[in-house]
Amino acid sequence: MNMSSFAVKTVGHRGSLYGVENTETAFINGVNNGYDGLECDIRTTKDGKFVICHDEDLKRFGHDSIIIAENDEAFLLSLPLKQKRSDGNLYEGYLCSLGRFLDICKLNGVFPVIEIKWSRNIYSDNKNPDRYCYDGIPELLELIDSKGLSDKVVILTSMKGVLDKIRAIDSNIGLQLLSWQNWEQHVDWCKDRNIDIDICKEMKTDNMVKTFHDIGLKVNVWTVDNDSEYDMYRDLGVDMITTNFIKPRK
Numbered sequence: 401m402n403m404s405s406f407a408v409k410t411v412g413h414r415g416s417l418y419g420v421e422n423t424e425t426a427f428i429n430g431v432n433n434g435y436d437g438l439e440c441d442i443r444t445t446k447d448g449k450f451v452i453c454h455d456e457d458l459k460r461f462g463h464d465s466i467i468i469a470e471n472d473e474a475f476l477l478s479l480p481l482k483q484k485r486s487d488g489n490l491y492e493g494y495l496c497s498l499g500r501f502l503d504i505c506k507l508n509g510v511f512p513v514i515e516i517k518w519s520r521n522i523y524s525d526n527k528n529p530d531r532y533c534y535d536g537i538p539e540l541l542e543l544i545d546s547k548g549l550s551d552k553v554v555i556l557t558s559m560k561g562v563l564d565k566i567r568a569i570d571s572n573i574g575l576q577l578l579s580w581q582n583w584e585q586h587v588d589w590c591k592d593r594n595i596d597i598d599i600c601k602e603m604k605t606d607n608m609v610k611t612f613h614d615i616g617l618k619v620n621v622w623t624v625d626n627d628s629e630y631d632m633y634r635d636l637g638v639d640m641i642t643t644n645f646i647k648p649r650k
Contacts, residue, residue: 408633409640410648411437411513413623414454417645420461420483422452423493427504434648437511437554437640440501444519444536449473450498450543454517469520473497487645498540502547512549513642515578516540516557524561534565541569556598556620560589567593576620583608591615596639598622601629609637 412435415426422440430438441454451473458466461481468476477495484490498514505512516522521536544553556576557563563575571594577586580600590597596618599608604621612619620640621633630646 407650408638408648409436409511410646411435411439411620411640411642413439413642413644414441415439417485417487418489418491420481420491420493421485422454422496423481424496424500424504425491425493427496427501431504431508431510433645435510436648437513438501438505439513439515439642440496440498441515441517442498442519442540443468443517444521445473445476446470446520447472448521448536448539450536450540451476452496452498452501456517499543499547502544502549505552506547506549511552511554512544513554513556514544516555516559516562518559522562524559524565526558526560529561532561534562537562537565537569541566541573554596554620563595564593567595576618579603584611587611587615590617596620598640598642601633604633604636606636613637 412430414421415438416430416433418429419425427438440452442450443453445451445468453468456468461483463479481493502512521533524532544550550573554574554576556578558578563577567575575595576598577590577595578598579586583597583599583603586597597612598620601621601624609619618639621638622642624630624641624643630641633641
């Protein structure tokens with residue numbers, strides 16, 4: 401079925417291509433690109449704060465020995481970062497706190513998409529259910545609520561135990577299971593918990609969207625940086641497309 405008129409939401413991956421990823425500059429440029437939502441990755445610092453960083457360390461940004469979990473927030477936020485992006489430009493910036501990211505989203509009318517990475521106080525092991533820590537989840541949800549964004553946020557992770565814990569606390573908050581595996585294996589699990597799917601673009605099949613829509617769940621696809629792929633997923637009727645630089649097209 402062609403659904404080219406479907407109002408797909410476009411999400412800026414780590415903010416956007418334009419700036420050091422996951423920094424305030426990248427987020428603001430994502431807003432300027434017209435994205436409906438902004439995606440970020442969070443980790444927990446030594447003093448229990450949430451900062452935005454995809455990696456567990458800052459090696460890719462010029463600091464070989466700096467590990468997020470071993471340092472306090474204030475120190476991490478003070479470090480200058482450098483990153484050469486795929487557009488050929490060298491960008492400079494600083495880490496962004498989760499609170500600041502949420503403020504940017506609220507101020508600019510975009511919805512926040514928060515990916516929880518394996519962190520010192522939030523993690524679970526899909527292969528070993530006895531290995532988990534959920535201590536940081538209440539503080540995370542309280543921070544989101546304090547910004548008035550609990551009804552707009554989407555929280556995603558590949559860690560099923562973490563998603564289960566969040567769903568037990570809040571039955572309505574937006575959740576997505578992040579997967580780069582065959583999506584069929586997750587259908588029943590997602591249905592039982594009312595958790596949407598965030599699927600790697602390589603995992604597409606023609607009935608993926610219909611399968612999840614038929615059970616009342618949404619589909620996000622990541623990371624789409626090709627115009628023809630964007631149009632294909634839009635026409636398939638996915639609910640969200642995560643991209644580094646493609647501007648939204650209806």
